Amino acid sequence: MIPNFADRFDGISGSAIREIFKLIARPGVISFAGGNPSPKALPDDLVGEIAAKVIKEDGKRILQYGATEGYPPFLESLSNYLKNKHAFDLSNNLVLPTTGSTQGMDLLCKALINPGDVIITENPTFLGNMQAMRLYQAKLVGVDCDNDGIIIDELEAAIKKYKPKMLYIIPTFQNPGGTTLSLERRKKIVALAEEYGFIVAEDDPYGDLRFSGESLPTIKSFDKTGNVVYLGSFSKIISPGMRVGYMVGENTIIRKCTIGKQSSDLHTANLTQAIVDKFLRENLLDDLIEKIKEDYSIKMQTMLDALKDFPEGTKYTKPEGGMFIFVKLPQGLNATELLNTAVSNNVAYVPGTHFYTDGGRENTLRLNFTNSDIDTIKTGMAKIAEIFKDNNGGK
Ligand SMILES: Cc1ncc(COP(=O)(O)O)c(C=O)c1O
Structure with a gap:
C-alpha cells in the first residue's frame, strides 16, 4: 500500500544531485558533479589516533x-x-x-x-x-x-x-x-x-x-x-x-x-x-587546512585553464576559494540536455537549473574541482569542451 504522504512532501522529489549520482555511479565516469572533499584531504590516520585517545x-x-x-x-x-x-x-x-x-x-x-x-x-x-x-x-x-x-x-x-x-x-x-x-x-x-x-x-x-x-x-x-x-x-x-x-x-x-x-x-x-x-x-586544524588549500588551489587553476577551451562566449566565475566553479554557456546550449551525452562519454557535472528557485537557465552548470586529480580534471574537461563545442557549431 502507498500511504497518503504528508503535504510537506508535495512537489519534493529528492535531490537532483542524488539522482545524478545514480546515473554516474559506474566505474570509469569522471565526476565533477559531487561536492565531496578530496580523499587525500581526509585525515583518517590522525582521526584514528585521536579516537583511541579520547575513548581512553x-x-x-x-x-x-x-x-x-x-x-x-x-x-x-x-x-x-x-x-x-x-x-x-x-x-x-x-x-x-x-x-x-x-x-x-x-x-x-x-x-x-x-x-x-x-x-x-x-x-x-x-x-x-x-x-x-x-x-x-x-x-x-x-x-x-x-x-x-x-x-x-x-x-x-x-x-x-x-x-x-x-x-x-x-x-x-x-x-x-x-x-x-x-x-x-x-x-x-x-x-x-x-x-x-x-x-x-x-x-x-x-x-x-x-x-x-x-x-x-x-x-x-x-x-x-x-x-x-x-x-x-x-x-x-x-x-x-x-x-x-x-x-x-x-x-x-x-x-x-x-x-x-x-x-x-x-x-x-x-x-x-x-x-x-x-x-x-x-x-x-591550521596544518590540515593549509594542505587542503594547496591541493585545491592547483586543481581549481587546472579547471580554470581548461575552461578557456569551452565554446566561444562561455562565462564562468573565478573563485578565490571553495570547491566549485559556475559556468554560463552561450545561449542556445542546453547543459541539462547535454548531461546525457556527457555521461555516455563518461564525464558528469550538475546542470545549473537545479540550483535556481524557479528552474530555467538551462545554459548553466556547476563544476566541482576538489574530488578529482589533476590529470583527471584535464581529461574530463577536454571531453566536456568537445561535447559543448560539437553542439555549438564547432566553435
Ligand atoms: C552551502 C552548503 N551548506 C551546507 C552544506 C552541508 O554541510 P554539512 O556537511 O555540515 O551538513 C553544504 C555541503 O555541501 C553546502 O555546500
Whole structure:
C-alpha cells in the first residue's frame, strides 16, 4: 500500500544531485558533479589516533547519552575558537553543536517557518538546503547574484514585496556560484535585517578554504540585534562523515533550536564532538587546512585553464576559494540536455537549473574541482569542451 504522504512532501522529489549520482555511479565516469572533499584531504590516520585517545580518556562519558547542548569540552573549545576567529559576542549568543550544518538549517526552519512563510535565497543557491526549506513548506524567492554576491537593490525590492521571515545566504565561496559577498553588502544585509525584521541564516561551510585574496568578516560579526544566525561546519576541513557542525545565534533562537533538536537526534554523537574538540585544543586544524588549500588551489587553476577551451562566449566565475566553479554557456546550449551525452562519454557535472528557485537557465552548470586529480580534471574537461563545442557549431 502507498500511504497518503504528508503535504510537506508535495512537489519534493529528492535531490537532483542524488539522482545524478545514480546515473554516474559506474566505474570509469569522471565526476565533477559531487561536492565531496578530496580523499587525500581526509585525515583518517590522525582521526584514528585521536579516537583511541579520547575513548581512553573519557570513554564512559562519550559512550553514554549526552546533553543536547553539546559535549561539554567541545562546547568550551568551540566557543573559544569562535570568539578568537570571528570575534562573536557570546554574551548574547549561544553556540549549539549540530549534526552537520545541514541540521542547523533544518532546526532553524523548524523553529521559525510556518507553511507559506517566505524565505529569500540567492539565485542560484545550495540545493540541499532548498529542499530543507521546502519541507517546512516555505515559499522560496530567489534574488539574482553578480560577482559580488546577492544584488542589494533587487534584495531590498524583494524584501519590500514579500516581507520574508528569513534570508538564507552563503556569503563566502558560494555553492554553486563560487562567488563571495563584498564587505559593503555584508554590512548592508545586517542593516536590512534590522530595518525590516527578518532572520539571516548565514551558511559558511567554505570560509576556511581561501586560496587567495583577503578574508572578509562574517555577516554575523556585524550583528548587534540578534537577527543573524551563523551556521558552521567541520565537514570541508576535517570530515563530512563525522557530521559535526554548529550554529551560533541569539539565546532564545538557539534555545528553541535545542528543543527542536531533542526530537531530531537528542544530541550530536559525543565521539565525533570529542574528536573535533582535540583538533581545536591541540591546534591541529591550521596544518590540515593549509594542505587542503594547496591541493585545491592547483586543481581549481587546472579547471580554470581548461575552461578557456569551452565554446566561444562561455562565462564562468573565478573563485578565490571553495570547491566549485559556475559556468554560463552561450545561449542556445542546453547543459541539462547535454548531461546525457556527457555521461555516455563518461564525464558528469550538475546542470545549473537545479540550483535556481524557479528552474530555467538551462545554459548553466556547476563544476566541482576538489574530488578529482589533476590529470583527471584535464581529461574530463577536454571531453566536456568537445561535447559543448560539437553542439555549438564547432566553435
Ligand atoms: C552551502 C552548503 N551548506 C551546507 C552544506 C552541508 O554541510 P554539512 O556537511 O555540515 O551538513 C553544504 C555541503 O555541501 C553546502 O555546500
